[in-house]
């Protein structure tokens with residue numbers, strides 16, 4: 085396909101008809117290296133508790149549920165309660181990052197857990213999130229050894245653990261964190277509420293292909 | 307896909323007579339228009355963001371070669387491959403080659419207008435690879451062997467009874483008497499059928515809303531999660547995108563994302579916005595083993611620097627068609643190609659040729675709503691006017707309108723003559739039509755009056771009325 089590539093670029097350069105190629109290259113490099121922010125909406129000019137409140141408000145608006153917990157230890161019991169409320173069996177597939185982290189899953193013997201990527205048979209999963217964006221109540225979940233992407237999409241109920249310290253006001257703040265964390269992961273999921281579709285007579289139905297329910301466990305250790 | 311745009315007039319007539327279609331299209335106003343208006347109100351910066359979005363794309367288009375090169379470099383750096391395609395033939399051959407290499411007998415597909423443009427499904431099918439659409443709307447129309455009628459709501463033209471009938475035909479594995487009268491039941495049935503397909507996926511094809519040059523990422527924006535299952539569960543992920551989808555940085559993509567869902571569905575953000583960069587990493591527990599991006603030109607590079615260049619800013623939000631009186635009357639199918647509505651009328655002549663698409667730029671009242679809602683500030687009516695001129699130059703209008711326009715232009719360039727002829731004409735027409743206020747037929751305009759009445763003029767030309775108004779104002783001012 086070398087010919088196709090060459091043909092397209094020749095056609096592009098012919099149409100663009102640029103004189104000072106060096107200036108153009110410099111302008112492009114500058115933009116890519118500096119990645120300047122555009123206009124960031126004023127509603128994101130919040131910090132601390134106000135950002136957390138905004139995150140919760142926006143997440144609820146898109147049919148996610150949010151529950152505040154004051155310690156990581158409280159997660160297993162909260163997860164078990166939520167599964168019962170959803171009428172799902174007390175079985176949970178965990179992201180490795182959540183299984184090996186600060187949570188003592190043995191403390192909740194009523195809950196049957198498994199760890200690793202999902203092959204489709206799990207009704208409920210629990211993962212972490214690397215950030216929450218207050219602007220729209222959006223969770224940022226990146227793929228990696230600790231975070232199989234399948235857990236975000238295959239279950240009926242998805243539980244997400246988010247620390248209030250990881251809530252940022254705007255998407256741009258999340259990009260800064262992502263750049264600081266190293267090379268781009270294979271997948272960055274921005275998740276805003278559970279799966280939905282309007283394809284049948286424009287009625288909104290939740291749980292189209294992805295999760296029907298999204299529950300956010302917000303950890304605030306004070 | 308094979309265009310049927312030349313048959314727009316006949317197909318639009320047929321659509322106007324379809325009562326079911328009219329009911330379905332009635333949902334647009336409540337479904338899309340009001341939600342968009344509310345979302346715009348909720349973001350005070352909406353207008354300012356439109357200006358910035360336009361500037362981002364104008365800058366990108368002016369440096370498109372350089373940003374595409376950087377995108378390619380970054381995809382390679384992340385372990386993916388880029389395939390360039392001048393034509394839709396080259397693009398679908400690329401896709402087929404990748405499928406064959408992977409030994410795939412079927413492929414899963416997320417919604418992609420570029421794949422519609424390529425006519426990818428029929429091509430794959432003819433070559434022994436079965437395509438399975440996974441977006442609910444696309445799945446429904448694939449069962450019915452129809453093209454999409456709207457870029458973000460492909461099954462907009464159907465009601466739930468028609469969908470239920472299609473499901474009963476296509477899913478014999480379920481009891482014949484099962485209830486399917488509610489949208490919920492239909493969604494659940496599609497979920498369970500497609501779930502099996504997802505778990506057996508070999509190759510997954512998605513489109514891209516954006517390509518990010520900075521990182522080599524492709525971005526898809528969806529609500530159902532099907533695009534994510536498609537790419538995550540497949541061994542091979544193929545992204546099909548056109549050249550103008552590239553944006554410089556994550557920040558630039560963000561500005562466009564703030565406008566996209568608000569303009570499309572009135573959501574502040576869609577449920578799933580996903581950035582995909584290369585194949586799975588060595589220690590990733592899931593994700594595709596290979597990542598390919600097929601980048602299609604198909605005439606777009608030649609539009610740069612022409613009056614139609616602005617169409618390349620389009621982010622395919624659908625707002626222009628949601629606010630178009632013509633689209634609301636006939637739906638998407640009569641436009642006869644992948645992209646319908648005002649953006650189709652402005653873009654398609656440049657991609658499939660004015661000979662095929664010359665009716666489309668005429669399918670407009672020039673009311674200007676499309677331009678006023680377009681998040682990318684694309685001057686759609688102006689571009690349609692450009693294509694009308696091209697169609698006129700190429701003598702594609704038919705003799706009567708052409709002669710009439712020629713005569714009108716000749717007279718309009720001679721103001722005194724114009725006034726002498728139009729003044730008495732209006733007076734006569736005004737008197738003749740005074741009783742009914744309209745004419746059933748007008749000589750030489752039979753095509754027009756066959757379907758509607760011609761409103762009778764009031765008896766004065768605008769210039770006469772204006773002169774009288776000015777005289778009145780002067781008298782009052784004294």
Ligand code: SF4
Pocket residue numbers: 569619620621622623624625626627649676679680681682683684
């Ligand atoms: S032309 Fe504008 S309004 Fe229409 S789909 Fe494209 S971006 Fe949206």
